[in-house]
Amino acid sequence: MTTSAPPPARTTDDPPTWDLTDLFDGPDDRALLDVVEGTLGHAKAYATRWRGRIADLDAPRLAAAITEYEQLVLPVRRASTYANLRVATDGDDPARQALAARLAEVTATAQQEVLFLELELLALPEDRIATLLQEPALAGHRHYLTTLRRQREHVLGEPEERVLTALGPTGPSAWQRLFANMSSSIQVPRPDGPPRPLEHATADLQSPDRRVRDIATEGISMALMGELRIRASIYDTLVQDHAIRDDLRGHDSWLHVRNLANEVNDTQVRALVDAVTARYDLVGRWYRLKARLMGLDTLAEHDRYAPLPLGDAPQQFSWTEARELVTAAYADFSPVAAEIVEMHFDEAWIDAVPGEHKQPGAFCVAVPGQHPWVNLSFTGADNDVMTLAHELGHGIHGFLQRDVVQSSFDVPLTMAETASVFGETVTHRRLEAASTDNATTLRLLARRIDGEIATIFRQVAMFRFEDEVHTRRRASGQLSVEDLNGIWMATQREMFDGAVQLGDRYAHWWSYVPHFVHSPGYVYAYAFGNLLSFALLERWEADGDRFVNAYLTMLSKGGSESPEDLLAPLGVDLADPEFWQSGLAVLEGLIERAERLADTVTTARTTGPSAGALPGR
DSSP, X not given: OOOOOOOOOOOTTXXXXXXXXXXXXXXXXXXXXXXXXXHHHHHHHHHXXXXXXXXXXXXXXXXXXXXXXXXXXXXXXXXXXXXXXXXXXXXXXXXXXXXXXXXXXXXXXXXXXXXXXXXXXXXXXXXXXXXXXXXXXXXXXXXXXXHHHTTGGGOOOHHHHHHHHHHGGGTHHHHHHHXXXXXXXXXXXXXXXXXXXXXXXXXXXXXXXXXXXXXXXXXXXXXXXXTHHHHHHHHHHHHHHHHHHHHHHTOSSTTHHHHHHHTOOHHHHHHHHHHHHTXXXXXXXXXXXXXXXXXXXXXXXXXXXXXXXXXXXXXXXXXXXXXXXXXXXXXXXXXXXXXXXXXXXXXXXXXXXXXXXXXXXXXXXXXXXXXXXXXXOOOSOHHHHHHHHHHHHHHHHHHHTTTSOGXXXXXXXXXXXXXXXHHHHHXXXXXXXXXXXXXXXXXXXXXXXXXXXXXXXXXXXXXHHHHHHHHHHHHHOOOOHHHHHHHHHHHHXXXXXXXXXXXXXXXXXXXXXXXXXXXXXXXXHHHHHHHHHHHHHHHHHHHTHHHHHHHHHHHHTTTSSOHHHHHGGGTOOXXXXXXXXXXXXXXXXXXXXXXHHHTTSOOOOOOSTTSSOXXXX
């Protein structure tokens, strides 16, 4: 009988796996089972104590009712986080899927029992709530109550809300789980080996070898064709579900519910999108320069993230090297930030091992009273280092806000991406500072500009894809794969300003973007956060330590204040109509710097796999 060899022992230079025992000891932990088995009873007991009494409570008693509600919600949130983190690293495990689904059902069932709290709060007269908001006993819940009131015109009666909540696990949540499970099982074919997970293949899009990039792109396109019509049907169903709920709740646009949650108005978001769209010329300007530096007439879709063939060869980072670089970059900004980053590494708060059934993408999850958890697939590419820096920015934010109460813990998406993008920026600066020649500096600067283009312009182009999908679905009915492909290509081509050739094989790449399915309207927050980070970077350069202290204080407040109030001490005014243009001017300055550096280096048009057109392309 032949037995397989044991897996090789892990070393300190291997990407780590996380330790979830700070949440629960395992799926059989008695504390976890108590949440599953006892939450509904606790919710019913809460309803018995407080239902029908909210209007008569004074401020201290109302604070007690809200605090007790938070204490009911928090264990379920911790348990759901634990279950979903386990699914993220192995979405093909039926037991993990079952626990996550069971907790979704528990949450929905218990939520039906406590819906009355927010409905009764929303029913309070304006003068009554205005008086309560001035009471010291409710100071910790003031922002929660203020933002809740904005939902007043969009809630239904309790019977209707109970029905929608009850249907959640078998409605939108079920479709989202199915999409996630399908995405985690995507295997990309390759000509010289067995299929591999999507995350592994996308790393090859940054290869210096053009043929490797082309093969990866072809393989990804082929893999995404599998079950494409099913994923398209899932997406179309969720878009229509979104429309039905908007109609029931009286939202006047598909984006309104997202903007309410983000604490911005539709006009502000449209101003952001219009400002970015109006500068698509920067995208074309950059990619034309990049094509010249690569010795190409025009870039193809698989050339966008290629490193420039300049200076020192692009570094393949070990885990230790990535850790040291990112930690040092954060230390350049703040010793406090660097210390928190070190805790993520030392305390096993990161899972960075690529897995066959690991869900695509990277994320950071934070829970009140706990440290954060960071998830990514680290293959050693420089983009993985930037992803690590990005997610650790979220981690710093989550750690600093850990003592914020449950009702004010969650940060609007517009603010959630600020610390992460800022982390990428300081890491780029660290890399560029170590360069010793113009060619290497230009290559590193190009990597930074590639990232800024992706975070600002590509995310806005993806938002415009969503906008067109939701708008057309409401006007014309069901959208086919061909409809979705056409919208995707139109919005992408407009962004590239004619500087990148997009082949037909790129037409269905919308179909693996999880944000479209799980968080409609999310993606504009990346552009918001990036342009905001430019403004914050300028404040840091001007004010030094004074800015750092104010910035960390802002992060520690979580979602307990509005974005405007959080940013005011940092000298940022989101109402300024020139705000977005000033951020785009910073990016234009980076491109101008790249153009000047390009005049100092010589690149010869080369032949072979690293440059020039491929045969048949």
